Amino acid sequence: MGGSVRPTMAFPSAPSALWIVSLLTVLFTAVVHSDNVGDDDPLQPMTSDETVSVGGTVTLTCKVAESDNSSLQWSNTAQQTLYFGEKRALRDNRIQLHRSTPTELSITIADVLLSDEGEYTCSIFTMPVRTARATVTVLGVPDKPQISGFETPVRDGETVTLTCTSTGSKPPARLRWYKGKEEVEGRPDVVESVPDEPTYNVSSELTLEVSASDNNVPITCVVDHPSLAPEDKRSEQALQVLYSPRVHISPDEMLPIEGQKFSLRCFGKANPEPHDFSWERKGEELPPLARADGDVLSFSMLNKSDNGVYICRADNGIGKGMEEYTLQVQDTTAMSTSSGVDHAVIGGVVAVIVFILLCLLIVLGRYLIRHKGTYLTHEAKGSDDAPDADTAIINAEGGHSGAEDKKEYFI
Incomplete structure:
Protein backbone atom coordinates (compact mmCIF):
# COMPACT_ATOMS: atom_id res chain seq x y z
CA MET A 1 0.00 0.00 0.00
CA GLY A 2 1.24 3.52 -0.83
CA GLY A 3 0.31 5.11 2.55
CA SER A 4 2.62 4.90 5.53
CA VAL A 5 1.49 2.97 8.60
CA ARG A 6 1.96 4.72 11.94
CA PRO A 7 3.19 2.28 14.56
CA THR A 8 1.01 1.95 17.62
CA MET A 9 1.63 0.25 20.93
CA ALA A 10 -0.99 -2.33 21.79
CA PHE A 11 -1.09 -4.23 25.07
CA PRO A 12 -1.02 -7.99 24.43
CA SER A 13 -3.85 -9.87 26.05
CA ALA A 14 -2.31 -13.31 26.12
CA PRO A 15 -0.40 -14.25 29.29
CA SER A 16 2.71 -15.03 27.25
CA ALA A 17 2.73 -11.51 25.85
CA LEU A 18 2.47 -10.09 29.38
CA TRP A 19 5.52 -12.06 30.40
CA ILE A 20 7.34 -10.59 27.38
CA VAL A 21 6.40 -7.09 28.59
CA SER A 22 7.66 -7.95 32.06
CA LEU A 23 10.90 -9.27 30.61
CA LEU A 24 11.36 -6.12 28.56
CA THR A 25 10.78 -4.06 31.69
CA VAL A 26 13.55 -5.94 33.47
CA LEU A 27 15.91 -5.47 30.54
CA PHE A 28 15.20 -1.77 30.27
CA THR A 29 15.55 -1.38 34.03
CA ALA A 30 18.91 -3.12 33.96
CA VAL A 31 20.16 -0.75 31.25
CA VAL A 32 18.56 2.53 32.22
CA HIS A 33 17.91 3.35 35.89
CA SER A 34 15.83 6.14 37.30
CA ASP A 35 18.91 7.40 39.11
CA ASN A 36 20.23 8.62 35.75
CA VAL A 37 17.24 10.93 35.34
CA GLY A 38 17.20 14.33 37.04
CA ASP A 39 14.89 14.99 39.98
CA ASP A 40 13.22 17.77 38.00
CA ASP A 41 12.21 15.41 35.20
CA PRO A 42 8.39 15.73 34.92
CA LEU A 43 8.17 12.15 33.62
CA GLN A 44 10.07 10.63 36.53
CA PRO A 45 7.71 8.35 38.58
CA MET A 46 7.30 9.06 42.28
CA THR A 47 6.40 6.42 44.88
CA SER A 48 6.47 6.03 48.68
CA ASP A 49 7.35 3.21 51.05
CA GLU A 50 4.43 1.58 52.88
CA THR A 51 3.96 -0.42 56.06
CA VAL A 52 1.07 -2.82 56.55
CA SER A 53 0.11 -5.55 59.02
CA VAL A 54 -0.57 -9.13 58.03
CA GLY A 55 -4.16 -9.40 56.86
CA GLY A 56 -4.40 -5.69 56.10
CA THR A 57 -4.60 -3.79 52.82
CA VAL A 58 -1.81 -1.70 51.34
CA THR A 59 -2.12 0.89 48.56
CA LEU A 60 0.77 1.46 46.16
CA THR A 61 0.66 4.78 44.32
CA CYS A 62 2.85 5.86 41.42
CA LYS A 63 2.62 9.39 40.01
CA VAL A 64 4.28 11.57 37.37
CA ALA A 65 4.12 15.35 37.16
CA GLU A 66 3.26 15.36 33.46
CA SER A 67 2.01 12.84 30.93
CA ASP A 68 3.19 12.07 27.42
CA ASN A 69 0.57 9.32 27.06
CA SER A 70 3.10 6.67 28.09
CA SER A 71 1.75 3.83 30.21
CA LEU A 72 2.57 3.29 33.89
CA GLN A 73 3.22 -0.20 35.23
CA TRP A 74 3.53 -1.82 38.66
CA SER A 75 5.69 -4.94 39.17
CA ASN A 76 6.05 -7.09 42.28
CA THR A 77 9.16 -8.20 44.14
CA ALA A 78 9.73 -10.98 41.56
CA GLN A 79 9.45 -8.40 38.75
CA GLN A 80 6.12 -9.86 37.66
CA THR A 81 3.85 -7.25 36.13
CA LEU A 82 0.82 -6.60 38.34
CA TYR A 83 -0.92 -3.87 36.34
CA PHE A 84 -0.08 -2.19 33.02
CA GLY A 85 -2.25 0.88 32.93
CA GLU A 86 -5.77 -0.33 33.64
CA LYS A 87 -5.08 -3.92 32.59
CA ARG A 88 -4.47 -6.65 35.13
CA ALA A 89 -1.45 -8.78 34.35
CA LEU A 90 -1.25 -11.17 37.31
CA ARG A 91 -4.14 -13.41 38.25
CA ASP A 92 -4.30 -12.59 41.95
CA ASN A 93 -7.68 -11.37 43.12
CA ARG A 94 -6.10 -9.79 46.15
CA ILE A 95 -4.59 -7.15 43.81
CA GLN A 96 -7.05 -4.58 42.51
CA LEU A 97 -6.87 -1.37 40.52
CA HIS A 98 -7.44 1.63 42.76
CA ARG A 99 -6.96 4.55 40.31
CA SER A 100 -5.64 4.93 36.77
CA THR A 101 -5.10 8.30 35.10
CA PRO A 102 -2.50 9.57 32.60
CA THR A 103 -0.39 10.75 35.58
CA GLU A 104 -1.20 8.13 38.26
CA LEU A 105 -1.44 4.37 38.70
CA SER A 106 -2.57 3.14 42.13
CA ILE A 107 -3.23 -0.46 43.10
CA THR A 108 -4.25 -2.18 46.34
CA ILE A 109 -3.13 -5.50 47.79
CA ALA A 110 -5.64 -6.99 50.25
CA ASP A 111 -5.16 -9.77 52.83
CA VAL A 112 -1.44 -9.03 52.88
CA LEU A 113 0.90 -11.95 53.61
CA LEU A 114 4.38 -11.90 55.06
CA SER A 115 5.59 -13.06 51.65
CA ASP A 116 4.28 -9.83 50.11
CA GLU A 117 7.05 -7.87 51.79
CA GLY A 118 9.74 -6.48 49.51
CA GLU A 119 10.51 -3.91 46.86
CA TYR A 120 7.87 -3.06 44.24
CA THR A 121 8.73 -1.23 41.00
CA CYS A 122 6.78 1.40 39.10
CA SER A 123 7.87 1.94 35.49
CA ILE A 124 6.86 4.36 32.76
CA PHE A 125 7.57 3.27 29.18
CA THR A 126 9.28 6.32 27.80
CA MET A 127 12.56 6.52 26.02
CA PRO A 128 14.47 5.83 28.16
CA VAL A 129 12.30 3.81 30.57
CA ARG A 130 12.02 5.51 33.95
CA THR A 131 11.47 3.59 37.19
CA ALA A 132 10.86 4.17 40.90
CA ARG A 133 10.76 1.71 43.75
CA ALA A 134 8.57 1.36 46.83
CA THR A 135 9.44 -0.88 49.77
CA VAL A 136 6.51 -2.65 51.44
CA THR A 137 7.15 -3.66 55.04
CA VAL A 138 4.76 -6.30 56.41
CA LEU A 139 4.29 -6.47 60.19
CA GLY A 140 3.64 -9.88 61.72
CA VAL A 141 0.79 -9.44 64.22
CA PRO A 142 1.65 -11.15 67.54
CA ASP A 143 -0.75 -13.67 69.01
CA LYS A 144 -2.53 -13.07 72.31
CA PRO A 145 -0.05 -13.61 75.17
CA GLN A 240 -4.45 -17.09 94.57
CA VAL A 241 -2.67 -16.76 97.91
CA LEU A 242 -3.35 -19.04 100.86
CA TYR A 243 -3.06 -17.30 104.23
CA SER A 244 -4.11 -17.81 107.85
CA PRO A 245 -7.11 -15.96 109.34
CA ARG A 246 -7.03 -12.28 110.24
CA VAL A 247 -9.53 -12.25 113.13
CA HIS A 248 -11.87 -9.45 114.21
CA ILE A 249 -14.47 -9.51 117.03
CA SER A 250 -17.63 -7.42 116.68
CA PRO A 251 -20.18 -6.90 119.54
CA ASP A 252 -23.88 -6.65 118.76
CA GLU A 253 -24.16 -3.68 121.18
CA MET A 254 -21.55 -1.01 121.71
CA LEU A 255 -22.59 -0.55 125.39
CA PRO A 256 -23.17 -3.83 127.22
CA ILE A 257 -25.65 -3.29 130.10
CA GLU A 258 -26.14 -5.51 133.11
CA GLY A 259 -29.21 -7.71 132.86
CA GLN A 260 -29.48 -7.53 129.06
CA LYS A 261 -28.66 -10.02 126.33
CA PHE A 262 -25.33 -9.62 124.58
CA SER A 263 -23.29 -11.44 121.94
CA LEU A 264 -19.88 -11.31 120.26
CA ARG A 265 -19.29 -12.43 116.67
CA CYS A 266 -15.89 -13.56 115.41
CA PHE A 267 -14.93 -12.76 111.81
CA GLY A 268 -11.98 -14.48 110.17
CA LYS A 269 -10.69 -13.12 106.86
CA ALA A 270 -8.61 -15.87 105.25
CA ASN A 271 -8.08 -18.04 102.19
CA PRO A 272 -9.62 -20.52 102.47
CA GLU A 273 -12.35 -19.30 104.80
CA PRO A 274 -11.91 -20.44 108.43
CA HIS A 275 -13.98 -23.47 109.39
CA ASP A 276 -13.13 -23.85 113.09
CA PHE A 277 -13.78 -21.22 115.81
CA SER A 278 -13.15 -21.46 119.55
CA TRP A 279 -13.83 -19.08 122.46
CA GLU A 280 -12.16 -18.65 125.84
CA ARG A 281 -11.85 -16.12 128.64
CA LYS A 282 -8.33 -15.04 129.45
CA GLY A 283 -7.22 -16.64 132.72
CA GLU A 284 -10.72 -17.89 133.58
CA GLU A 285 -13.46 -20.25 132.54
CA LEU A 286 -16.30 -19.01 130.40
CA PRO A 287 -19.22 -17.67 132.50
CA PRO A 288 -22.07 -20.12 133.20
CA LEU A 289 -24.56 -18.00 131.19
CA ALA A 290 -22.19 -17.66 128.20
CA ARG A 291 -22.65 -20.03 125.29
CA ALA A 292 -20.15 -20.53 122.43
CA ASP A 293 -21.67 -21.58 119.11
CA GLY A 294 -19.14 -21.50 116.27
CA ASP A 295 -18.20 -17.91 115.55
CA VAL A 296 -20.72 -16.48 118.08
CA LEU A 297 -20.37 -16.12 121.87
CA SER A 298 -23.72 -15.16 123.44
CA PHE A 299 -24.74 -14.09 126.96
CA SER A 300 -28.36 -14.70 127.94
CA MET A 301 -28.11 -12.11 130.78
CA LEU A 302 -25.06 -9.97 131.43
CA ASN A 303 -23.60 -9.71 134.88
CA LYS A 304 -20.73 -7.68 136.31
CA SER A 305 -18.98 -10.99 136.89
CA ASP A 306 -18.83 -11.44 133.10
CA ASN A 307 -16.20 -8.71 132.84
CA GLY A 308 -12.93 -9.90 131.37
CA VAL A 309 -10.90 -10.45 128.20
CA TYR A 310 -12.46 -12.85 125.70
CA ILE A 311 -10.42 -14.54 122.98
CA CYS A 312 -11.60 -15.91 119.65
CA ARG A 313 -9.39 -18.31 117.70
CA ALA A 314 -10.04 -19.18 114.05
CA ASP A 315 -8.44 -22.02 112.06
CA ASN A 316 -8.60 -22.56 108.27
CA GLY A 317 -6.12 -25.41 107.92
CA ILE A 318 -3.37 -23.07 106.71
CA GLY A 319 -2.90 -21.44 110.09
CA LYS A 320 -4.63 -19.94 113.09
CA GLY A 321 -5.52 -16.39 114.00
CA MET A 322 -6.78 -14.82 117.25
CA GLU A 323 -8.27 -11.60 118.55
CA GLU A 324 -9.11 -10.29 122.03
CA TYR A 325 -12.14 -8.32 123.23
CA THR A 326 -12.40 -6.64 126.63
CA LEU A 327 -15.93 -6.82 128.07
CA GLN A 328 -16.96 -4.09 130.56
CA VAL A 329 -20.54 -4.55 131.74
CA GLN A 330 -22.29 -1.30 132.72
CA ASP A 331 -24.71 -1.46 135.68
CA THR A 332 -28.14 0.16 135.57
CA THR A 333 -27.18 2.85 138.18
CA ALA A 334 -24.41 4.11 135.99
CA MET A 335 -26.75 4.09 133.04
CA SER A 336 -29.36 6.06 135.07
CA THR A 337 -26.73 8.59 136.09
CA SER A 338 -25.60 8.91 132.56
CA SER A 339 -29.18 9.24 131.43
CA GLY A 340 -29.81 11.89 134.14
CA VAL A 341 -26.83 13.89 132.95
CA ASP A 342 -28.12 13.72 129.42
CA HIS A 343 -31.56 14.84 130.53
CA ALA A 344 -30.07 17.72 132.52
CA VAL A 345 -28.17 18.92 129.51
CA ILE A 346 -31.25 18.70 127.33
CA GLY A 347 -33.33 20.51 129.98
CA GLY A 348 -30.78 23.33 130.21
CA VAL A 349 -30.85 23.83 126.46
CA VAL A 350 -34.66 23.91 126.46
CA ALA A 351 -34.71 26.44 129.33
CA VAL A 352 -32.37 28.78 127.48
CA ILE A 353 -34.53 28.61 124.37
CA VAL A 354 -37.70 29.32 126.40
CA PHE A 355 -36.01 32.29 128.13
CA ILE A 356 -34.98 33.79 124.81
CA LEU A 357 -38.51 33.38 123.44
CA LEU A 358 -40.01 35.06 126.53
CA CYS A 359 -37.66 38.02 126.18
CA LEU A 360 -38.64 38.41 122.54
CA LEU A 361 -42.34 38.30 123.47
CA ILE A 362 -41.89 40.97 126.17
CA VAL A 363 -40.04 43.32 123.84
CA LEU A 364 -42.60 42.81 121.11
CA GLY A 365 -45.50 43.36 123.53
CA ARG A 366 -44.07 46.63 124.83
CA TYR A 367 -43.53 47.86 121.29
CA LEU A 368 -47.13 47.09 120.31
CA ILE A 369 -48.56 48.67 123.48
CA ARG A 370 -46.57 51.88 122.97
CA HIS A 371 -47.76 52.35 119.39
CA LYS A 372 -51.36 51.50 120.29
CA GLY A 373 -51.43 54.12 123.07
CA THR A 374 -50.15 56.82 120.75
CA TYR A 375 -52.91 56.03 118.30
CA LEU A 376 -55.61 56.16 120.99
CA THR A 377 -54.28 59.44 122.34
CA HIS A 378 -54.46 61.10 118.91
CA GLU A 379 -57.86 59.66 118.27
CA ALA A 380 -59.39 61.08 121.49
CA LYS A 381 -57.76 64.50 121.24
CA GLY A 382 -60.40 67.31 120.89
CA SER A 383 -63.32 65.27 122.22
CA ASP A 384 -62.73 65.70 125.96
CA ASP A 385 -63.91 69.38 126.04
CA ALA A 386 -67.09 68.81 124.00
CA PRO A 387 -70.34 69.81 125.74
CA ASP A 388 -72.27 66.93 124.23
CA ALA A 389 -71.78 63.77 122.23
CA ASP A 390 -72.42 65.29 118.80
CA THR A 391 -69.84 67.96 119.37
CA ALA A 392 -67.35 65.34 120.59
CA ILE A 393 -67.73 63.40 117.39
CA ILE A 394 -67.32 66.49 115.29
CA ASN A 395 -64.23 67.50 117.26
CA ALA A 396 -62.74 64.00 116.95
CA GLU A 397 -63.17 64.01 113.21
CA GLY A 398 -62.03 67.55 112.63
CA GLY A 399 -59.00 67.55 114.93
CA HIS A 400 -57.84 70.82 116.46
CA SER A 401 -59.31 73.10 113.84
CA GLY A 402 -62.82 72.80 115.24
CA ALA A 403 -61.65 73.58 118.72
CA GLU A 404 -59.74 76.60 117.55
CA ASP A 405 -62.74 77.85 115.58
CA LYS A 406 -64.95 77.44 118.63
CA LYS A 407 -62.60 79.38 120.82
CA GLU A 408 -62.47 82.22 118.35
CA TYR A 409 -66.27 82.25 118.17
CA PHE A 410 -66.70 82.83 121.87
CA ILE A 411 -64.12 85.59 121.92
Missing part, protein backbone atom coordinates in the same frame (compact mmCIF):
# COMPACT_ATOMS: atom_id res chain seq x y z
CA GLN A 146 -0.30 -16.67 77.37
CA ILE A 147 0.59 -16.70 81.09
CA SER A 148 1.91 -19.90 82.68
CA GLY A 149 3.61 -20.95 85.91
CA PHE A 150 0.68 -20.37 88.25
CA GLU A 151 -1.37 -23.53 88.16
CA THR A 152 -1.99 -23.89 91.93
CA PRO A 153 -2.39 -21.36 94.78
CA VAL A 154 0.72 -20.38 96.76
CA ARG A 155 1.10 -19.66 100.46
CA ASP A 156 1.64 -16.30 102.02
CA GLY A 157 5.35 -15.42 101.87
CA GLU A 158 6.22 -17.82 99.06
CA THR A 159 7.73 -16.88 95.70
CA VAL A 160 6.04 -17.47 92.35
CA THR A 161 7.50 -17.14 88.84
CA LEU A 162 5.17 -16.41 85.95
CA THR A 163 6.01 -16.69 82.25
CA CYS A 164 4.32 -14.72 79.47
CA THR A 165 4.72 -15.87 75.86
CA SER A 166 3.60 -14.31 72.58
CA THR A 167 4.20 -15.80 69.13
CA GLY A 168 4.11 -14.64 65.51
CA SER A 169 5.41 -11.10 65.85
CA LYS A 170 7.51 -9.28 63.29
CA PRO A 171 9.48 -7.36 64.37
CA PRO A 172 9.76 -8.94 67.83
CA ALA A 173 7.09 -7.71 70.24
CA ARG A 174 7.79 -6.24 73.67
CA LEU A 175 6.08 -7.65 76.76
CA ARG A 176 5.05 -5.60 79.80
CA TRP A 177 3.84 -6.79 83.23
CA TYR A 178 1.25 -5.22 85.54
CA LYS A 179 0.36 -6.08 89.13
CA GLY A 180 -3.07 -4.61 89.61
CA LYS A 181 -2.77 -1.19 87.94
CA GLU A 182 0.93 -0.79 88.71
CA GLU A 183 3.52 -1.72 86.10
CA VAL A 184 6.22 -4.05 87.45
CA GLU A 185 9.55 -5.02 85.98
CA GLY A 186 10.07 -8.53 84.68
CA ARG A 187 13.20 -10.15 83.31
CA PRO A 188 14.39 -8.99 79.86
CA ASP A 189 12.43 -10.47 76.97
CA VAL A 190 13.74 -13.65 75.37
CA VAL A 191 13.42 -13.52 71.56
CA GLU A 192 13.49 -16.64 69.41
CA SER A 193 13.21 -16.72 65.61
CA VAL A 194 10.75 -19.18 64.08
CA PRO A 195 12.35 -21.70 61.68
CA ASP A 196 11.48 -21.04 58.03
CA GLU A 197 9.41 -18.00 59.06
CA PRO A 198 10.33 -14.31 59.34
CA THR A 199 8.50 -14.10 62.71
CA TYR A 200 9.57 -14.30 66.33
CA ASN A 201 8.41 -15.83 69.60
CA VAL A 202 8.90 -13.62 72.65
CA SER A 203 8.74 -14.61 76.32
CA SER A 204 9.25 -12.83 79.63
CA GLU A 205 9.38 -13.95 83.28
CA LEU A 206 8.10 -12.20 86.40
CA THR A 207 9.07 -13.32 89.90
CA LEU A 208 6.98 -12.18 92.88
CA GLU A 209 7.05 -12.78 96.62
CA VAL A 210 3.36 -12.88 97.47
CA SER A 211 1.56 -11.85 100.63
CA ALA A 212 -1.99 -12.10 101.91
CA SER A 213 -2.82 -8.70 100.40
CA ASP A 214 -2.00 -10.12 96.95
CA ASN A 215 -4.89 -12.57 97.03
CA ASN A 216 -7.14 -12.04 93.97
CA VAL A 217 -4.86 -9.29 92.64
CA PRO A 218 -4.72 -9.56 88.81
CA ILE A 219 -1.38 -10.08 87.08
CA THR A 220 -1.51 -8.80 83.48
CA CYS A 221 0.82 -9.34 80.52
CA VAL A 222 0.48 -6.77 77.71
CA VAL A 223 1.96 -6.98 74.18
CA ASP A 224 3.49 -3.84 72.68
CA HIS A 225 3.85 -3.92 68.90
CA PRO A 226 3.58 -1.45 65.98
CA SER A 227 0.76 -3.50 64.46
CA LEU A 228 -1.41 -3.16 67.60
CA ALA A 229 -3.26 -0.38 69.34
CA PRO A 230 -2.06 0.28 72.93
CA GLU A 231 -2.92 -2.68 75.17
CA ASP A 232 -4.88 -4.28 72.32
CA LYS A 233 -3.70 -7.76 73.27
CA ARG A 234 -3.34 -8.76 76.90
CA SER A 235 -3.86 -11.67 79.24
CA GLU A 236 -4.78 -11.56 82.90
CA GLN A 237 -4.59 -14.04 85.75
CA ALA A 238 -5.55 -13.45 89.38
CA LEU A 239 -3.16 -14.52 92.12
